[in-house]
Amino acid sequence: MFFLETAILIFIGAFLLTYLTIPKIIKVVEHKRLMDDPNQRSSHSLRTPTLGGVAFFYTLVFALFFIRGRDAFDEAMYIIPGLTILFIVGLKDDLVVISPGAKLIAQVLAIAFILANPSFTIFSLNGFLNINEIPFYLYLIIGGFMMLTIINSYNLIDGIDGLASVVGIVIMVIYTTIFYLTEEYFFALLSITVNASLMAFLGFNLSSDKKIFMGDTGSLIVGFVISILTLKFLALRPHAYTELPFLLENAPLIAISILIVPLFDTARVFAIRIANKKAPFSPDRNHTHHVLIDYWGLTHKQASFIIGCFNLLFVMLFIVLGSTAKNLGMVIMLVSVVIILGYIFFKYNYSFSTLKQKILLRRKVNRIKGKVEETNFKRKKTKKERKNLKEEQQEN
Template identity: 30%
Template sequence: MFKIFVDLFLMVIIQVAITPFIRRLAFVLGAVDNPNARRVNKKPMPTIGGLGIFVTFNIGCFILLREQFPTHELFSVFLASSVIVLTGMIDDILELKPWQKMAGIFVAALVIYYLAQIRMTELNIPLTNQVINLPWYLSLPITIFWILALTNAVNLIDGLDGLASGVSCISLLTMGIVGYYFLRNQGLYVPIACFMLAACLMGFLPYNFNPAKIFLGDTGALYLGFMISVLALKGLKNVTFISLVVPIVILGVPISDTIYAIIRRKLNNKPISQADKHHLHHQLMRLGLTQRQTVLVIYALSLIYSFVSMLFLLSPVWAMAMLLIGLLIAVELFVESIGLLGKKYKPLTKLIGHLVLHTATSKEPHVEVWHQGQAKPKEWQERSKGGHKPEAKADQSKNKK
């Protein structure tokens, strides 16, 4: 274990040393991100920062910690991730169309399914002991969708200095802790790989945090999303309800931002693939937060998701259900408060306000007040006709005295 810690520290040092060379290479290749309407950066920035992470991670896999990984899976994942990095580099230099990037991710996902044989094969139905064996025509699309969805989710949040790299680092550390302490059935090399990739990001963040000297680029964002999806999938080979929910919650920030982006574009009758400037980080900055403050707030959100994911593993089913419901309500209220789907979209806030108002008014005593000169209430008139005025009892008590 001590050797593993030493090697992880060496990977941080290697990443710190290699990033300046990747930065120079980006200028040579023309992998530069120029400012535009969607970008926050005010000057041209070198991209392909993810290339350095790819190189450092594979130095760790093939040299420093080679004995930790099965040969077949190691080479298959390396091949698939090379396809992802190549796709990202071409996009950073030439700007691919969305379908072309999706094609690259799709090819890499097929390599993972057929060569690495990392796939979803079984599904455990919650609250029962029933296990469903997934045939290939279900296993294949579910696996491909998982990889495509998580890869693009991480790519979508890469909009501020240090955002995608920091959130990915938090997610990977959480996945490593969860894998080491709770899900060791697939061996220790999955959590070790999570810690290795997190170590690479720790070495990269000093160059990527605001003010950034280099961006991840699609090279890095796609690579991180892809590797996170594959590492999570490896831990989900035999899928139970808990092990399915945990990585989704861990990656709650990019996944929820992606889901709300799709909903927002559908509500505005825009193509799902059309980029906009209304993501989570954009909305927080509209509230007056600086880049650093926005990134730190999203880091905090990611830590909350990570903490909840670990509570899932320690909770009985009923408590897990309550946690999930509470988390969904909290996310929706937060989304409505920052206007992620628009300023007028506040259904849950309005519903809660209506219920609170209704509860408050129903508890207030009903008091009727009659002012002189106004018509008497009907019941007072009826009592007056019967000789029972409200003042009658008081007059009678005075006469007796």
């Protein structure tokens, strides 16, 4: 009961703090002319305020102050330095673009604080693919690589209105449930805090007159928290899994299913860029959400909703399967799903020049349709006026 009351207060406080301060951020950004200018890759056509992630940072810091007593290994004091590093780097990247190398170094420093805390140490994979105990140095390699992948994967899906928020909300709901069931209340409250901020931000991100982007400031912070929660989930001791509705050995696959959207999208776009002899981090419009918008004609809201629902359904499917199936069978299924999804999206021609031509052609067709509709409307209006005039003459 005490946890429920605390969770409600944390959620309301985080939601209100984010919701009430984002308009202030918008005013400052507009006044200082720090808005995001659209380019040929952009999914928006108007100059839009960014830096929405600033609200995430201080909301998290405030929340960590109030929930710090529930962290058994003083995790809050290890999270704050990492958050601060990524906040500064993300803020600088939103204002003046920094190199991928500098961003990577900052991420490694932030991750080092988390790996140094004993609460996140993974001692065993609990029989996943017949792997049990793992040495500490291997944990550092696996944990560090995993966190880097998650942070950058989440950063890369922030390409259309609502997507990063919707996917983040789905992930946070799942982790809130997992950590509540395992009685890791500190991490459950951390998930609730981020969830509240994302929900408050989503309304502005989808707004037509008060729109704001979370920017790298926000995506790096949220991605960092997701990576922390994932590492903690995999570091849970065997007895904690007795309360979860899946087998202990299937935990790594459940973690992958929770993060399927950013991980699949990142792997896919990297493969496309490398196949086109480009750098993995070179910008383009090859992301899954761009395909849904450019090729399938969906709106930002529709694409975000579909991807978010897919993420949730995929996790539910793997949790159900993970309650009875052995991990080898689940691995085969996961690989099969990835191959099918890869085929569905790879069958399109993702050449940027071809994509640009198709987008320009679609815009041209829409303009022609608009002119035709306008001409037909004028003709109907003129015809109606002539008819009315003729009727008036007959009456006279």
